[in-house]
Amino acid sequence: MSELSVDHLLGIKYLTKEDVDLIFETADHFKEVINRPIKKVPSLRDITIANLFFENSTRTRLSFELAEKRLSADVINFSAASSSVKKGETLIDTVNNILSMKVDMVVMRHPNPGAGVFLSKHVDAKIINAGDGAHEHPTQALLDSYSIRERLGEVGGKKVVIVGDILHSRVALSNIFALKLQGAEVKVCGPKTLIPKYIEKLGVQVETNLQKALQWCDIANMLRVQNERMEISYFPSTREYTQQFGVNKALLNSLDKEIVIMHPGPINRGVEITSDVADSDQAIILDQVQNGVAVRMAVIYLLASKIKR
Ligand code: NCD
Numbered sequence: 138m139s140e141l142s143v144d145h146l147l148g149i150k151y152l153t154k155e156d157v158d159l160i161f162e163t164a165d166h167f168k169e170v171i172n173r174p175i176k177k178v179p180s181l182r183d184i185t186i187a188n189l190f191f192e193n194s195t196r197t198r199l200s201f202e203l204a205e206k207r208l209s210a211d212v213i214n215f216s217a218a219s220s221s222v223k224k225g226e227t228l229i230d231t232v233n234n235i236l237s238m239k240v241d242m243v244v245m246r247h248p249n250p251g252a253g254v255f256l257s258k259h260v261d262a263k264i265i266n267a268g269d270g271a272h273e274h275p276t277q278a279l280l281d282s283y284s285i286r287e288r289l290g291e292v293g294g295k296k297v298v299i300v301g302d303i304l305h306s307r308v309a310l311s312n313i314f315a316l317k318l319q320g321a322e323v324k325v326c327g328p329k330t331l332i333p334k335y336i337e338k339l340g341v342q343v344e345t346n347l348q349k350a351l352q353w354c355d356i357a358n359m360l361r362v363q364n365e366r367m368e369i370s371y372f373p374s375t376r377e378y379t380q381q382f383g384v385n386k387a388l389l390n391s392l393d394k395e396i397v398i399m400h401p402g403p404i405n406r407g408v409e410i411t412s413d414v415a416d417s418d419q420a421i422i423l424d425q426v427q428n429g430v431a432v433r434m435a436v437i438y439l440l441a442s443k444i445k446r
Contacts, residue, residue, distance in 0.1 A: 139159070140159075140439070140442070140443065141156050141159065141160075141439045141440065141443065142155070142156055143156065144257075144263065144440070144443055145253070145257045145263055145264040145265070145266075145440070146264070146265045146266060146275050146276070146436055146440065147253045147254050147257060147264065147266050147273070147275070148253075148254075148266060148272070148273035148275050148311065148314070149273065149275045149278050149279070149311045149314035149315045149318065150273065150314050152275075152318065153318075154318050154319060157279070157282070157315065157318060157319060159439065160279055160432065160435045160436060160439065161279075161282075161283055161286065161432075161435075163434075163435035163438060163439060164283055164428070164431040164432045164434070164435040165431075166435075167207070167430075167431040167434040167435055167438070168428070168431040170207070170431075170434075171207060171430060171431060171434075176207055177206070177207050177208075177209060178207070178208060178209065179209045180208050180209065180438055180441075181205070181208040181209055181210040181437070181438065181441050182209045182210075183446060184208075184210045184211070184241045184242065184441050184444070185210065185211040185212075185213070185238075185239060185240050185241050185242075186205045186210045186211070186212055186213075186240065186241065186242045186243070186244060186437070187212075187213050187214075187215060187235050187236075187240045187242070187243050187244070188201055188202060188205075188212065188213070188214045188215065188244045188245075188267075189215045189231075189232065189235070189243055189244065189245045189246070189247075190214075190215065190216045190217065190245075190246045190267070191217040191228075191245070191246060191247045191248060191252075192217070192246045192247060192248050192268065194246055194267070194268070195403070196402050196403070196426060196429070197246065197267050197268065197274075197276070197277070197429075198214075198246075198267075200426070200429040200430050200433055201244050201265075201267060201276075201433055202214065203430050204429075204430050204431075204433035204434040204437055205244075205437060207430065207434055208434055208437060208438060208441075210242075210437070210441075213235070213238075213240070215231075215235065228247075228252065228255070228256070229256075229259055229260070232256060232259075232260050233260060236260055236261070236262055240262055241262055241263065241441070241444055242262055242263040242264075242265065242437065242440065242441065242444075243256065243260070243262050243263070243264050243265070244265045244267050245264065245265070245266065245267060245269075246267040246268045246269075247268075247269050247270070248269075248270050249269060249270050250269050250270040250271065250272035251269060251272065252266075252269045252270075253265075253266035253269050263440045263441070263443070263444065265436060265437070265440065268307055269307065270307065270366075271304070271305045271306065271307055271310075271363070271366055272307050272310065273307050273310055273311045273314075274307040274308050274311050274401075275311050275315075276429070276432060276433050276436060277307075277308050277311060277312075277401055277429075278308070278311035278312045278314065278315040278316075279315065279432050279436070280425055280428045280429040280432040280433075281308075281312055281315070281358065281399060281401070281425060282312075282315050282316065282319060283428050283431075283432050284399065284421050284424050284425045284428050285297070285321075285356055285397070285399075287424065287428065288397055288421055288424070289355065289356070289397065292316065292319040292320070292321050293319050293320035293321060294320060294321065294322075295316075295321045295322070295355045295356060296321070296322045296324075296353060296354045296355045296356070297312075297316050297321050297322070297323050297324075297354060297355070297356045297357075297358060298323075298324045298325070298326050298344070298350045298351065298353065298354040298356070298357050298358070299312055299313070299323065299324075299325050299326070299358045299360065300325075300326045300327060300347065300350065300357055300358065300359050300360060300382060300384070300409070301326075301327050301331070301359060301360035301361065301362060301382060301409055302327060302331045302360055302361070302362045302363050302371075303325045303327055303331055303332050303333060303336065303360070304330075304331045304332065304333050304371075305331070305363035305366040305367065306360050306363060308358075308360060308401045309325065309360060312358060313325075313339050313341055314339075317339070317340055317341075323340070323341045323342075324341065324342045324343070324344045324350055324353065324354065325341055325342075325343055325344075326343075326344045326345065326346075326347055326350040326382065327345075327360075327382055328345075328371060328372045328378065328381070328382065329345060330371040330372065331362075331371050331372070347381065347382055347384070347388070348388065348391070351384070351388065351389070351392055351396060352392050352393070354396055355396060355397065356396060356397045356398075356399060357384065357396055357397070357398055357399070358399040358400070358401075359384060359398065359399065359400045359409045359410050360400075360401070360409065361400075361401075361402075361403060361404070361405055361408075361409060362375075362378065362405070362408065362409065375408055378408070379407070379408055379409070382409065383407075383408060383409055383410065383411070384398065384409070384410050384411070384414050385410075385411040385413070385414060386411065386413045386414055386417070389414060389419065395419060396419065397419060397420075397421055398410070398414055398415075398417070398419050398420040398421070398422070399420070399421055399422065399425060400415065400420070400422045400425075401425070402422065402425075402426065404422070
């Protein structure tokens, strides 16, 4: 197969296993490209991409922009904080104005779940969801699985525990879909109040004891507590959260094996993960960031190849 089954990347939910394999094979090629002295290919010289960020982002925005530039696309950036959205313009009007400047692809981060799907139905451009509220963050899950594949050979059959704020995390949901699609086993671990009631319907088990969860897994993906999405308190205090659900070196040393530690960033050092763990060889956090560029290049390239030109 040399083509994606989808016209947009709106969520992992819409992808097939073959799509994921194709994205990874394409990313392998681009990873080699970005390690060359000249890190650029001319593939998308005729394509214009708009990065629309209606919500804060550092890593994801820079990673997309770099991926686009490494493919030689023309890039325009838009951030809601400095735009007419603040003057009451609707999403469709904002985007249509941008598209009238002949944009072929839109990378969008938006606080509303489903914003990407909505847009894909109303505008004539390829849409990549760069995070829609607490719903999905598909390129993050793809780069996470790609990093597991790189470190451990394959994703299928691996045991992955996702730790922390599962309820408010788009990274958790997209990872669950991606890992299950590739045949990994998934558990979630965190305060009961931060684990959605429907989670077992996704084929995921719940383990509230962190030590047991870590002893079971090959990989632990540590999530940040999404304080910005909380209107009430979900646990007594940050100190208590860290005591129960934070990973430190002593805890890892108490296991009878060495597990791989992941984190999508931004890290809250000393809350979900201590510095000695984050900076250790067991952690592949910076590999994830590096792989993010190659994986996003692959997604952009494969979607662009479906544009009629
Ligand atoms: C995540 C996000 O924004 O969903 N970060 C990221 O994209 N690397 C996770 C987070 O904010 O905790």
